[in-house]
Every structure is written in C-alpha cells, then in structure tokens.
Amino acid sequence: MSCTNPTCFFCTMKEQNIVIRRSGIKKCFKEILSIDEQERVLILSTLWKISMNQPEDPEFPSLGIFKCMVSLLHKSINDKSWVLDGQNIYIPYYAAHIVGSYTMNSFDFAEKAVESGVIPPLLDLLRGKISWVEQRVAVRALGHLASYDSTFETLAVHEEEVVKLTMRLASRCCELVYNEFVAIKDTNLRVNYHKNLITRGVGGLEMENRKAEEWAGQIQSWSLHLLNCFAIRGRSLDLICNQDFLKDLSSMWGGLVNHTSPSGIGLIRILCYTQIGRTKVSESKEVIECICNLSRSSDDWQYMGIDCLLLLLHDMNTRYKVLEIASFHLLDLIELRKLGERCKLGLKISKALLIDFKKGKSSTKNPEIDRRLKEIWVTKVDKNRRERSMCDEKFEEKTVLVNLIKQQGNHSFWLGDIETAVKKYTEGLKLCPLILRKERIVLYSNRAQCYLLLNDPDLAISDTTRALSISKPTNSHAKSLWRRSQAYYMKGLAKESLMDCLMFINAFVTADKGKHAKIPYYAVHMIRKLMDSTWFFASAKLKLSNETNSSSDCNSSNEEFTKDELAGLYTILEEPGNRKDNDATKREVNRYGKKKDSFMALSI
Structure with a gap:
C-alpha cells in the first residue's frame, strides 16, 4: 500500500532527489x-x-x-x-x-x-x-x-x-x-x-x-x-588506585565471553607504568598474587602479568616489596623464549631479577631469595658457559646417563616409590644439558606428576610451568597442561585451571591431526566443573x-x-538479523571418551 504521510521518514529515505531527501531527513530529526x-x-x-x-x-x-x-x-x-x-x-x-x-x-x-x-x-x-x-x-x-x-x-x-x-x-x-x-x-x-x-x-x-x-x-x-x-593520561590515579578497587580489578577476567578484552589486568598494567600506580599495586599482596598466577598460566594475557612484574621489579621503590613472591613465580619462566609476538622474555625476566645480584655474596636479607637468584645465575650463565665448551663425547655420555636415570625414575614411579622417583628426576635434570629440551620437558613433567601424588600443587605448578616454557610452541605440552590444570584446581584457582584444561584439549586434538579423537572424559568432567566455578x-x-x-x-x-x-x-x-553470536560462548566441550587414557600416566 502506498504511504499517504507526506513527512514519512521511510518514504524520505527512498527519495531519489538528494536535496529533497536530505531536507526531509533533517526535518524529521528536528x-x-x-x-x-x-x-x-x-x-x-x-x-x-x-x-x-x-x-x-x-x-x-x-x-x-x-x-x-x-x-x-x-x-x-x-x-x-x-x-x-x-x-x-x-x-x-x-x-x-x-x-x-x-x-x-x-x-x-x-x-x-x-x-x-x-x-x-x-x-x-x-x-x-x-x-x-x-x-x-x-x-x-x-x-x-x-x-x-x-x-x-x-x-x-x-x-x-x-x-x-x-x-x-x-x-x-x-x-x-x-x-x-x-x-x-x-x-x-x-x-x-x-x-x-x-x-x-x-x-x-x-x-x-x-x-x-x-x-x-x-x-x-x-x-x-x-x-x-x-x-593512560595520568588522570585520577589516586581514585583508580583505591585498594578495594585494585582487588576488584585483579579478579575482573575477560573469560570466554569477552575473550578479546584484557579486562582488569589491562588497566593494572597501565597503572604500573606510573609511579603512584606501581606503589599502590605493590602494597596489595592479593593483587600481586593474582598477577603472579597470571604470569604462570596459559591465559592470552599471560604476557601482561609478566609486564606488570617487570615494571615493579625495575622500580627500586617497589622492587623489594614484590621480589620475594615475584622471584618464586618468575624463576619458572627464565627460559621462556617467545610468547606471541614477544621474544626473549626469559632473558628480560632474568635481567630484571638479577639487577643487584652479586655472585658469591648475599644481595638480599632473605636466604630463600638469594637461593633463587643463584639458581637463575647458574642456569643462565654458569651452566650455559660450561655446556658451550663441552666436547661431543662428553655430551653423548651425559645424554645416555640422563636417559638411564629417567628410566630408573619411571621404574620407581610404577613401583609406587614416589619419593625415589622425585630424586631420580631431580638428578636427571641437574645432569641434563640445556639444549636437550625434549628430555627436560619429560623430566619436569614427570616430576610434576609425582608432586601431584604427594599433594604438593605448588611444586607441581613450578615444574609444569618450566616444561611449558621450553616447549615449542610455548604452552603446548599436553601432559604438562593437564597436570598444571589439576594443580591449580587443588589450589582453588579455577580460572587458571580452566585455561590450562582448554589448552590441553586443544593440544590433544591438534596432536591427533583431525583423526576424530575423542576428548578424554576426565578433561570434559573438569571443564564442566570449572565452567560453573x-x-x-x-x-x-x-x-x-x-x-x-x-x-x-x-x-x-x-x-x-x-x-x-x-x-x-x-x-x-534489538540486533540486526546478520549479527552472529559470540563464538566464544560455544566452547563448552560435550564429547566423551570411553576410558581414562594414557594422559594420566607419565611421559615416555
């Protein structure tokens, strides 16, 4: 039916004469x-x-x-x-x-x-x-x-x-x-x-x-x-850096629905670029713990957590307020090479931790921190230097010995002697050349499995993080992801556990190369529990x-x-007909495996 309203907006929109059309629209707006x-x-x-x-x-x-x-x-x-x-x-x-x-x-x-x-x-x-x-x-x-x-x-x-x-x-x-x-x-x-x-x-x-x-x-x-x-303009920092709000910020998570938003950590990082922001953030133990947990996760914003810690460590006014907890977490990341487009992150972490380290002397009043800093020095400097001068014959000898010790550790594990297995894997890691990344990943991951059985999630997280840091690409070793997911779950850190579990499933499916792999039932069960949490x-x-x-x-x-x-x-x-639902809301896993597979067992 033809419209009889001379001022009809929709008829005006169809007007071919652009002058009449624009005049009609303008009048409609008024x-x-x-x-x-x-x-x-x-x-x-x-x-x-x-x-x-x-x-x-x-x-x-x-x-x-x-x-x-x-x-x-x-x-x-x-x-x-x-x-x-x-x-x-x-x-x-x-x-x-x-x-x-x-x-x-x-x-x-x-x-x-x-x-x-x-x-x-x-x-x-x-x-x-x-x-x-x-x-x-x-x-x-x-x-x-x-x-x-x-x-x-x-x-x-x-x-x-x-x-x-x-x-x-x-x-x-x-x-x-x-x-x-x-x-x-x-x-x-x-x-x-x-x-x-x-x-x-x-x-x-x-x-x-x-x-x-x-x-x-x-x-x-x-x-x-x-x-x-x-x-970002340095405005209202005193208001934004309110301690209660900073705690709220640390728990604001983009999650699966808004997976493109850095959420709370994005604002915390902006604050850490300012003196007042670093001071306020360093005064909140809860916020620092959240940042540290993020830095050892497979979350897309892991690098933001690392950035915040580096900014706090480079500021001498905040360095010693966060060094104890930051060194514990960042120690596991010193071999991290690439994270997204960021390269040599492990080197930057090591330099930040070793700013005032003096070989053979105590650089802090905390012996545990000194031990961690010494471990970084040994790994990044001393051991690297020795291995570069190692002859081929010595290298082969060490490789054979490491594999033998690993097999002894595996044997002890299957006999139920978990403490002895831990000692063997530790011995293997001390001997293993840094260049043997695959062997070290297995040793770290196997020792993490032992720590899980010994009910020590902190050490399990540490070892799996080290394994994931040297995996290629980063955070891709499936068994380490699954084990760290379990460890985070034991500690009540549901978000970190969920991200690792999702990454584990992704690695599991990728490794199968599209051959219709069934996702292990225990991973599906974990996902369902974590999605609620x-x-x-x-x-x-x-x-x-x-x-x-x-x-x-x-x-x-x-x-x-x-x-x-x-x-x-x-x-x-409300929405145009061609708008699509957010793909991120479709990530819930609904495929089950028939039995618990070898991912619960040790690496080979």
Whole structure:
C-alpha cells in the first residue's frame, strides 16, 4: 500500500532527489518528538541498524542526528510519563547506542556529538537514571568520546564523578545484572523490554541468561576502557588506585565471553607504568598474587602479568616489596623464549631479577631469595658457559646417563616409590644439558606428576610451568597442561585451571591431526566443573544466596524507575538479523571418551 504521510521518514529515505531527501531527513530529526510514538521507535530502530552497519557514513551526523538523540535522551530522562508511554521506553537505549556507534571510529563525529550536548544526558544514564541496560550503552558511548583528546577534555570537566561512577559500575555490574535479571527465574517476571533488547524478542530462559552474561561482561569491559582513558593520561590515579578497587580489578577476567578484552589486568598494567600506580599495586599482596598466577598460566594475557612484574621489579621503590613472591613465580619462566609476538622474555625476566645480584655474596636479607637468584645465575650463565665448551663425547655420555636415570625414575614411579622417583628426576635434570629440551620437558613433567601424588600443587605448578616454557610452541605440552590444570584446581584457582584444561584439549586434538579423537572424559568432567566455578555470575550468585533477605532484590542505582514501571512493554528487535553470536560462548566441550587414557600416566 502506498504511504499517504507526506513527512514519512521511510518514504524520505527512498527519495531519489538528494536535496529533497536530505531536507526531509533533517526535518524529521528536528520534529522527532512530535512523530507518532510507534513510528518514532521504528525510526530509531532503523537508525540504530544503520549506525551499526555504517558508522563512518557522514550523512546523518551532518544532518543533525546528534541533536536529535540529545532531545530524545533529555525527554526520556526528564519526562517519566512520556518514556513509559507505549514503546518510548526503547528510545533512550537506541539513542545512546546510536551516539556510541557514530563516535566509535570518527574524531569528527565525536566532536559534533559533544558540540550537540550528548555528554549531560549520557552522564544521567551512567548515574542509573533508568536501568542497567541504558548504563551499558552510556558507558560505551562515553568511552568512545574519551578516546579522543579534545572530546576527552570536555568529559573531564566531570572527571571525579565520571571516574567514581565508572569504577562502581565496573565492580557492581556482575551483581547488578544477576540480581535484576538472571536471578529472576520466572521469565514472565523479568522486565519485558530488557528481554526483548537482549534476545531480539526470541529465545527462552537459557538464551536470555547467556546474552545477559555477555552484556554484563561488556558493561565491565567498556567501563574499564573508560577508566583506561583517564589512567593512560595520568588522570585520577589516586581514585583508580583505591585498594578495594585494585582487588576488584585483579579478579575482573575477560573469560570466554569477552575473550578479546584484557579486562582488569589491562588497566593494572597501565597503572604500573606510573609511579603512584606501581606503589599502590605493590602494597596489595592479593593483587600481586593474582598477577603472579597470571604470569604462570596459559591465559592470552599471560604476557601482561609478566609486564606488570617487570615494571615493579625495575622500580627500586617497589622492587623489594614484590621480589620475594615475584622471584618464586618468575624463576619458572627464565627460559621462556617467545610468547606471541614477544621474544626473549626469559632473558628480560632474568635481567630484571638479577639487577643487584652479586655472585658469591648475599644481595638480599632473605636466604630463600638469594637461593633463587643463584639458581637463575647458574642456569643462565654458569651452566650455559660450561655446556658451550663441552666436547661431543662428553655430551653423548651425559645424554645416555640422563636417559638411564629417567628410566630408573619411571621404574620407581610404577613401583609406587614416589619419593625415589622425585630424586631420580631431580638428578636427571641437574645432569641434563640445556639444549636437550625434549628430555627436560619429560623430566619436569614427570616430576610434576609425582608432586601431584604427594599433594604438593605448588611444586607441581613450578615444574609444569618450566616444561611449558621450553616447549615449542610455548604452552603446548599436553601432559604438562593437564597436570598444571589439576594443580591449580587443588589450589582453588579455577580460572587458571580452566585455561590450562582448554589448552590441553586443544593440544590433544591438534596432536591427533583431525583423526576424530575423542576428548578424554576426565578433561570434559573438569571443564564442566570449572565452567560453573568461573561463570561470570558465580560470585554474585553466591553473595545473593548468602543474604538473609533477597526480597529487596532491586536496582540500587535506579533512582527514577521501578521494575513494575519498566515491565509489560512491547517487543522491538534489538540486533540486526546478520549479527552472529559470540563464538566464544560455544566452547563448552560435550564429547566423551570411553576410558581414562594414557594422559594420566607419565611421559615416555
């Protein structure tokens, strides 16, 4: 049917005459508040799709789309009855999202947006004037505006409030989304427009929960990005370096849902580039332990943990605050050659640890630290020097002797004499030339298996890390990954255990070269347990279950809108039809092996 509305936005979009078309669009933007409510939401939905798919197209920004969005945001925030009328509740979400999409990659668009006055209404949304769904898109848009120097300065007028609000949102978003959405088991009691935006109006409880987890992770990631924009400019460091927030940061993990975001460790590394940041980080034992655990993991951000420790060790004001724990962890990484695109990491670690080491003399007041530093010196300098001058005959003799000692260790292991096996593997490692990497990997990994049986996860982690550091490529030796995963599980470090278990499965499948290998059942079982422990909402669920009164489960940041007022609204599709679900959410393993295979046994 032909449209009879002379000011119809969709008809204007089809206009062939570019002058008439642009004039009509501009007029529509100016008169957006007087348009019929249902048509207005459809227009916003269309603009949202266009902004997502064509964020660098200058047409709409040049015709006043930002002033249009500002007028809609102000109306939504200040006129409660209007925003709750029909489908208007969707408007603040779409308006803030459109601002964020157009300012994502364009400095010119960002300046236009700021000149149009987008910052005040976005701040109102960040304050929680409506709900967490609007906070999500507000912090995203503000993060893009903070990425450019000139628009950052305009936002920085509200610096203290923005930083405090964003820190709070980063720390609370998990609990906020869980309490106000995921914990509500009856889908009919969930806020309708939240469900519709999250799942595009389709899918049941499982789909809603999965997408809510993804959105909560995005709130945290975009909050950290906004804080990064301040920290990287040396702004508000005293606020960001609050000890409680640093502890929260150390537990913020990109995980499987937001696997491209460095999360908390990314911001901690930025802070470690500053004097005040290094001082504050070094004062928190909990944060240092988290960084150290990350440095000995197979997480994609392992190198960031190493970077933080190196920065702390090179600063003489923080060096001796972290040396004891850092030397214990970094000692296992001194032979690390390559990690991603970073080369000679082991050499950098050794130099950082040996800055003030003096051969034959105590360089610290702690004999254990001196022992570790001496071990680094022996491995990286003395043993290397001796081996370079070793003749071929002596080298062959040592190789034969090492293999014999390894077989003796294996024999003791199978007889159940684990302590003797440990001694044999240790003897073999002392004799084994550094160049025999494969033999040393086996000795380290076998000794780690013994330590697991002796219930010593710390030594097991140390040995498996050494084996993984000299494997090619790094972190690829399957049995060491599995053993370290078990050791981390014994220590209650679920995230580190999960990453190693996933890497083990990957190595297992890769080694089979696509011959339809069945993943060992014990690895699948471990994955299932760890996925529950590392679920983004795990801590929020535990906290809620421990509360004596869960009936007050409402949005503490919602100053103007209640759940009842937000509920019972219409369905609007939020995502474009061609958008794909995050592949990272499909990593759960569901194939079982029939029996426990040789990966539980020693290496050959």
